[in-house]
Amino acid sequence: MAANSECGEMTPLCELLTEQRISKGWSQCDLVTRLHTLSGNDSVTREEVSRWERGKRIPGPYWRQWLGDVLDTSSRELELAAAVARRRRRTLID
Template sequence: MSEFLPELRRQHGLTQCDLAAELHAVSGNLSITREEVSRWERGKRIPGPYWRNWLSQVLHTSQRELELAAAVARHRRHFPG
């Protein structure tokens, strides 16, 4: 997820602030911030199903791709190296 998400964001010409604003606009959820996007991109957190749904819409990618990226990120947390 930490490699996939920033790549998708950049392909759409978005900054982390832009992505947070887009997510807020489509979801109506005020809790999303640039800091949360940064945490996802640094691998500190993995976006849950709720945010993966909105990310797929904003970044025009399939939910399946985001699910796979999240699964890889979870695996790496449990089996680093």
Template sequence: MCELLAERRTARGWSQDDLAARLHAMSGNDSVTREEISRWERGKRIPGPYWRSWLSRVLETPCAELELAAAVTRRQRRLAESTG
């Protein structure tokens, strides 16, 4: 998930602040910040379904692609936790 978000954002020439501002403008929800975008991109957090839906629109990326990336990230986390 983290690589996908960073790749799509930087391909547009946007900063993390830019992405947060666009999510705010499109969703009307100002709870997402540059810091949260950073957490998503570093893999510290996975955006929930609400934000994945908005990310899909803002980044013009199919929602199914973001859902798959989130599922893969969750699976990787579970494996890492179980092995060590």
């Protein structure tokens, strides 16, 4: 669940993914295995999940949909968290 910060802003996707994965007791490899199994697509790697969780990349709509299914999180919550991540990224660049 995307908790609100003290400023009233939602959690960015990188933090949300990490929190959800850890709350399930999964390693990044466990998450990748579940994504492979559910999606039938083995193109995502543990390294890519690490990039998502460190905020180096934001998963696109395709992987956000599968992440929602695997983590039992709504697409809307993931979309909002991705928007927060993009907004933070733009703020750091400006």
